[in-house]
Each structure stands twice: as structure tokens, then as C-alpha cells.
Amino acid sequence: MSDHPQSRPAWRGVALRHDDVVDPGDLGHRRDDPVGTRVAFLTQCFHPEPAAIPLGITRSLRAHGMRVQVLTGIPNYPTGKIRQGYSAWRRTSERHDDLHVLRTPLYPSHDRSAAGRAINYVSWAASSTFLGRSVRRHADVALVYGSPITAATSAIAARLRRRMPYVLMVMDLWPDSVFATGFLTGGVKRRIAESALTRLTNLAYRFADHVTVPAPGIRDAIVARGVRPDKVTVVYNWTDEKVMQPTAPDPLFRTRLGLAPDDFVLMYAGNLGSAQRLDVVVEAMARLSDVPHVHLVLIGDGVERQNLRDQAERLGLARVHLVDPVVPQVLPAILAAADLHLVSLADDPLFRITLPSKLQALLACGQPILVCAPGDAARIVTEAGAGFTAPPEDPVRLAEVLRQGLQTPRPQLRAMGRAGHDYYHLHMSEAANTRLLADVITTAANRVRRTR
Structure with a gap:
């Protein structure tokens, strides 16, 4: 994304x-x-x-x-x-x-x-x-x-x-x-x-x-x-609403990654850069070693891609998957194949007043969101009832919030996505x-x- x-x-x-x-x-x-x-x-x-x-x-x-x-x-x-x-x-x-x-x-x-x-x-x-x-x-x-x-x-x-x-x-x-x-x-x-x-x-x-x-x-x-x-x-x-909208999941996406239908997928799609602090997310995944069916899927490219791969290998996390960027036209179906979507930013004063454009895209697609970022992005997801929030750059707390997501029934997660979709069309369309x-x-x- x-x-x-x-x-x-x-x-x-x-x-x-x-x-x-x-x-x-x-x-x-x-x-x-x-x-x-x-x-x-x-x-x-x-x-x-x-x-x-x-x-x-x-x-x-x-x-x-x-x-x-x-x-x-x-x-x-x-x-x-x-x-x-x-x-x-x-x-x-x-x-x-x-x-x-x-x-x-x-x-x-x-x-x-x-x-x-x-x-x-x-x-x-x-x-x-x-x-x-x-x-x-x-x-x-x-x-x-x-x-x-x-x-x-x-x-x-x-x-x-x-x-x-x-x-x-x-x-x-x-x-x-x-x-x-x-x-x-x-x-x-x-x-x-x-x-x-x-x-x-x-x-x-x-x-x-x-x-x-x-x-x-x-x-x-x-x-x-x-x-x-x-x-x-x-x-x-606003996002490109002709492309970013609710759609059926890609039926082959999980199969290509070797994932089972019951596996829980946390997905991030976007720039793999230093501002996103995705190393914190990988570290949080290491704290979920007792939950072998949770997977982190990172879609995109950026200066931190190789570092993230090295970190996952160093921690022995085969449950972290790096996927090449995809064109926007096929992205909504891939997003729909995940259970929860990540918005992550570093704990920087400027990011407290920044709305990453992926937030609008995820809301428009009706996907539940976990915001690991300061400021407005977390406020909007909370206000919309569209998912969960965790403080930035805190792998311990992020792992705890991920456990909440894992314990949430999938129908409830889908209801969060629909609430976010409604919020988007009322306020951000x-x-x-x-x-x-x-x-x-x-x-x-x-x-x-x-x-x-």
C-alpha cells in the first residue's frame, strides 16, 4: 500500500x-x-x-x-x-x-x-x-x-x-x-x-x-x-474508492504462504521504512511464541526490508512472511485474506499529527485495524470502533494487544471492519x-x- x-x-x-x-x-x-x-x-x-x-x-x-x-x-x-x-x-x-x-x-x-x-x-x-x-x-x-x-x-x-x-x-x-x-x-x-x-x-x-x-x-x-x-x-x-472497497478475499493468498484457514494473520502493507518501526512488531511476535498459529505478513519494500528479514531469522520466527509489493487493483482482495491490519509509526511528535494514507484505505476496505502509532490515527480507530490501539515502540504492550485480537471472534473482527467502513464514508470519503x-x-x- x-x-x-x-x-x-x-x-x-x-x-x-x-x-x-x-x-x-x-x-x-x-x-x-x-x-x-x-x-x-x-x-x-x-x-x-x-x-x-x-x-x-x-x-x-x-x-x-x-x-x-x-x-x-x-x-x-x-x-x-x-x-x-x-x-x-x-x-x-x-x-x-x-x-x-x-x-x-x-x-x-x-x-x-x-x-x-x-x-x-x-x-x-x-x-x-x-x-x-x-x-x-x-x-x-x-x-x-x-x-x-x-x-x-x-x-x-x-x-x-x-x-x-x-x-x-x-x-x-x-x-x-x-x-x-x-x-x-x-x-x-x-x-x-x-x-x-x-x-x-x-x-x-x-x-x-x-x-x-x-x-x-x-x-x-x-x-x-x-x-x-x-x-x-x-x-x-480520501483514498481511491473505485479500487479500495470491501471485496472477497483472494482464495489463494494464504495457500501461497503455506497458511491454514484457521491461522491468524496480522498484515502490514506499505513502506518498510525506518519511520514505521516494524522491528517493534517483529519483536512483539517473538513474545507470542506460545501461539504458533499467529503470523505476521509484511507486504511492500523499503530500506528496512532486509533488516526485518534478518531480525526474524535471528529470532527464529518462521511465522514472519515478507511479500513483494502488489498493484493497487489486487490489494483489496489480499487485504481481505487477513484477520487484522497494522498501522505502525515511530513515536515522533510529527507523527502524532500525521494520518498515514493507508488508514483511509483500510477503513474504506472495511478491514479491522490495529494502530501502533501516536495521535490522530489511534484516535480515529477508537472513535470509529474499527479495531485496537497500542502505544508506539512498545513491543510488550503490542504483544498484549495482539493477544486481545487473537481472542476476538472473527465475526466481531468483521463487525469492527464494517464500523470503520461506515465511519470512512461519513467522515473521510x-x-x-x-x-x-x-x-x-x-x-x-x-x-x-x-x-x-
Whole structure:
């Protein structure tokens, strides 16, 4: 299960002239019609880059009746190399499935160089500000996908220049998330960068007409930094509901692993990285040596995969199975072959306000969940009645909670999955959150219209 499990559909692209712009008069927009609100969507990454969430937002808003145009960068993520058919220094205009996309230049870089990454962000902030006016000029409101936060630069300039309203979608905390990834761990450069990013972030919050966040914990953090509570709305990221939905279990999955129908399967599907602290889960499995029918299945790849394999062998745990990644289309049937699903994160302050996208996918698929993570993820599973929670990085307590899961009848586990499915559709679904986002956007646009 990827961090963003939405699939990436095929696009039909038609290149336009560099100065070609959709005529807003052709959109049939009325100033008093909120459904026809014209939205300039500002995001540094967009299809064909692996940016499923921005793509999903544009499709959902358009399906809601909004008129969306995209201002984005030249595709270079995640390799840092410009995709074939594009030039890093030339503005291009395209139409994909009747969606107008304007791309402005940037310095391509996505390596571990702090300088290269900074130039990448700043270069697109500058080019989108000076070369993206054709998209902003024909919009009632801008919607900024604020990761990186420098993507808000263009919207801030338009707000100051002609009072154009914008809604800022905060996907993670800046500058906290930058330095949490290991960039500029100390020294003068760190202090300069942190000061500059903090000022820009505060300006982005200040001039935004509204701010949306993907988790309640991020809302609390932003409010604590001085943003008015009534200015911040939780809009959850949704999963690809055409793929991630309840389905019958894969009848061969257990057989391929040599598992019996009565064996209890705890499954984790996703990135096998250091942030997930899956070594704690393997250690907890070692504490269940008296329960030989419980198995841990880890599906995916990542930097910790070999270490996890070595740990299981060192502990003599033949009941730990590592499975190669699978495509999203077959994942729901594989998920349904397990008894309980794991969401695991390290005990880090940032993770207390982080919702891993696998949580939405599991809820949408109607699967019972064991959350071994701090903060919002555990709160949501508890609130939904969708499973169990254990404190992060505590193998002793995790083993105890696993025993509770083992003692829970399977019909009760399936009932937990159904409760999570109901919770997802009420609070976290595409329909519910597109409505929220559309209301925020049209309110921002109408507020400025009334004052003009």
C-alpha cells in the first residue's frame, strides 16, 4: 500500500501554444452561481508526476461543478530529471481530458542536496508568480496545495496585488517537516533557512482566506501558532474508492504462504521504512511464541526490508512472511485474506499529527485495524470502533494487544471492519470532503466579491 493509494489513470493530452489559455467566457460562469466558481489550482507537482492527491482534487472539484485550471511546474519529481518532451526553462500549456494545465519553469532537483532542493522550490515560486498570471487572472479564487509551502508565493503576490482570495491546503507542517527529513540538521544555514521558511509560512497563513488541513492534530498545531480557529477546517485526504472497497478475499493468498484457514494473520502493507518501526512488531511476535498459529505478513519494500528479514531469522520466527509489493487493483482482495491490519509509526511528535494514507484505505476496505502509532490515527480507530490501539515502540504492550485480537471472534473482527467502513464514508470519503472543500472555496470567493 503506497503512501497515496489513489491509482494514476491514463490521461489524454493535447498540447497547446505556450500562450494558449482557456477563455472563461466559454465556461458559462455566473458570478452568483457558486457551482460555477472558477478555481486556479496551484501545485508544484502534478500528473504525469506521481501526485495522486492533487490529481484527485481537480477531478473531484470538477465533478462538483467547479471550473478548474492548474498552474504547476515542469515535471521532474521524483527523479529530479525533466520528463521527456519538456524543457526546464520553457513555459508550456496543455489540455488533459479538458483540463487546462499551465506549466512554468523550475530548476530540477530532488536529491539529498539542501541547496538543490531549495533552488527547486524557489525557482518555481518565482516562475509561477511572474509567468502564471494568465491562470490566476481568469479565476475567482486560488486553491494552493501547500507542500512545499513555497507554492503559496504566487497566491500571496496575487492577494497583495489585486486582492485575489486563496485557500491554503496545508498537507504537512512547515518548516518542521523539512528538518525532520534530515536537511540542514544544524549550524548557521539551518538557522537562516528555518527563519526564512517560518516567515513565509506565517505569511501564507496570514493572507489566506481559509486554511484546510488533513488531520485534527495539524489543525491544533496551526491554531497554537496564532491562526484563528474559525479559519481552519479539517478536510481529510480520501483514498481511491473505485479500487479500495470491501471485496472477497483472494482464495489463494494464504495457500501461497503455506497458511491454514484457521491461522491468524496480522498484515502490514506499505513502506518498510525506518519511520514505521516494524522491528517493534517483529519483536512483539517473538513474545507470542506460545501461539504458533499467529503470523505476521509484511507486504511492500523499503530500506528496512532486509533488516526485518534478518531480525526474524535471528529470532527464529518462521511465522514472519515478507511479500513483494502488489498493484493497487489486487490489494483489496489480499487485504481481505487477513484477520487484522497494522498501522505502525515511530513515536515522533510529527507523527502524532500525521494520518498515514493507508488508514483511509483500510477503513474504506472495511478491514479491522490495529494502530501502533501516536495521535490522530489511534484516535480515529477508537472513535470509529474499527479495531485496537497500542502505544508506539512498545513491543510488550503490542504483544498484549495482539493477544486481545487473537481472542476476538472473527465475526466481531468483521463487525469492527464494517464500523470503520461506515465511519470512512461519513467522515473521510471523497463525497464528504469534496463538499467541505467546495464550500470553503466558494465562501472565500464570495466573501471577496461582496467587498469589491
